[in-house]
Amino acid sequence: MQVYDAPLRDMRFVLNELHTDDGFGDLPIHAEFTPDLTDAILEEAARFCREVLLPLNLPGDEEGCRLENGVVRTPAGFIDAYRQFAEGGxxxxxxSPEWGGQGVPDAVGKLVEEMICSANLSFGLYPGLTHGAVCAIEGHASEALKAAYLPKLVSGEWSGTMCLTExxxxxxxxxxxxxxxxxxxGSHKLTGAKIFISAGEHDLTSNxxxxxxxRLPDAPPGIKGISLFLVPKFLPQADGTxxxxxxxxxxxxxxxxxxxASATCQMLFEEATGWLVGEPHKGMAAMFTMMNxxxxxxxxxxxxxxxxxYQxxxxxxxxxxxxxxxSGAKYPDKxxxxxxxxxxVRRMLMTMRAYNEGCRALSGWVARALDAEAHSPDPEVRQRAADFVALMTPVVKALFTDLASDSANLAIQCYGGHGYIRESGVEQYAxxxxxxxxYEGTNGVQALDLVGRKLGAxxxxxxxxxxxxVAQFIEENNVEGPMKPMIEALAKAFGALQLSTATIAQRGLKDPEEAGAASADYLRLLGLVAMGYCFARATKIAGLQLFFRSPDKAFYDAKIKTATxxxxRILPQATAHFLAIKAGKASMMALxxxxx
Structure with a gap:
């Protein structure tokens, strides 16, 4: 059965309590977004996802999209849901408010994204791709293109895509x-074919x-000869329609x-009119704004x-x-x-719960860094935030999606045979x-990006x-007390991460295949340490709240038990990943x- 209520209490914890001393907060541009205001946003988003998007998820999966006379028809209810979505802001x-946006911090926006993806991932791809297009256009397009396209994309009147794959x-x-x-x-005529284009054609927006x-005619070969172009389905008239x-x-x-219920399209461009975004032959730099x-x-x-x-x-x-x-009947009346x-069953549920809470905590940290990278008045903070986002982008993409697949399969296992039946709704999650x-770069590619580009940068x-x-937190909290076992476990995993980093750096200089062979294990190891750090911080906060007799005892008690x-049961996997990295490429490449 598909049930979903946004985990608002944990979201508030991540937003308002967990990372407040990370140096990325207190941004003047976001001063108006008080906890009361952000709470109202999250509450309304939760209601919309529960009442509008969730009921369309299973039937949308059953009906799917269909192509009729060149137009993709989305499942029943999607048009009206999208209208409500856009009208609701x-x-x-x-x-950015400059283009009609609300300027809500990414730390809040990512929580809303999570709700949408929980309730109806297929639906979420349509506005999600548009937001990525907005980022690329805002960062690289001419002022004329920005003025012509961004207001309509931001309002949801029009939607956007990214067309890379052939x-x-x-x-x-x-x-x-x-x-x-x-x-x-000054325009260009584009000719070619693209595949796997999410939301490439649909009936939700007017354009x-x-x-x-x-490639331009004078493009050099390879990746350095690629340019980015904006190509509308309908050419705007003088009045913008x-x-x-x-x-x-x-x-x-x-x-x-x-x-x-998400239209994945094969697209043909036949002398299509388009406009250059950014500089000639520099399209990958512009597109990576959207891809990241x-x-x-x-x-x-x-x-x-x-x-x-999990729910x-x-x-x-x-x-x-x-x-x-x-141990004997727990419900003898039944x-x-x-x-x-x-x-x-508890093992499976606790594993899923820990995955979700750990990922939400880490994503909250990265989202705060996104905000600081864009808006901090301090150049040093902006640089540190940008470094952290660059490091963690492949980790968030690969770790979170690996664990999502694990959780979806664990949910099916909890249901047993009923989980394998479509009517239960859980096989859809898998x-x-x-x-x-x-998509957006396989998780193996993310691991290669991490070890090949990010470690030595x-x-x-x-x-x-x-x-x-992480090192500072371990040093400051490695004292006698109830948290000591956690700190010692975190220190051990962190030590394995440091040794693995040195091993990859040393071997990778001599043989790039050594770094490639270690990449997947290294990304998971880094992700586990990052989640462990977040859980340790959460435990410290929860312990203080319980000490001071918080009225929300149940939440903080559950947080400590999940962290434990x-x-x-999960962080010990760090040792296995370290040993695999230490073993090197030999057995992997032997055949x-x-x-x-």
């Missing part, structure tokens, strides 16, 4: 063939704005494993699906009667005990979560943005190609 939430090239975009020919009026990677149809069309939609924003958002998608899967599993574990507790009493590990400066606060489970 949700499309403009985190955008049939013969995915991650290796240096191979793309779409071409752009300059015109006398769709495509950001397209293509959609006019003549452009030479862009949807030739087919993909029949996918999941996300069936999307990679963080994909991580949030994973968290959203993981939370929905469904909890509902079922409390409702399903099966056998008796090993014909059997709910499966919640069984240790193995199908939907699976793509998040692939600026003589290790990115790493210092994370290592320094993480430290005792000859023709032996596979």
């Amino acid at each position: 949700w499309t403009s939430l985190a955008s 049939a013969h090239c995915g991650t290796d975009l240096g191979l793309l063939r779409t071409r752009a020919v300059p015109q006398d009026d 769709i704005v495509h950001l397209v990677l293509a 959609p006019g003549a149809r452009n030479g862009v069309s949807c030739s087919a939609i993909e029949h996918k494993m999941g996300l069936k 924003a999307e990679r963080l958002s994909v991580g949030i998608q994973g968290l959203g699906v993981g939370e929905a899967a 469904a599993a909890v509902w079922y574990a409390k409702d399903r009667l099966q056998g008796r507790a090993l 014909p059997a005990d709910p499966i919640l009493v069984h240790p193995d 199908r939907d979560a699976r793509i998040t590990m692939i 600026h003589m290790g400066r990115y790493l210092r943005s994370f290592f320094h606060p 489970y993480f430290f005792e 000859a190609d023709d032996a596979f």
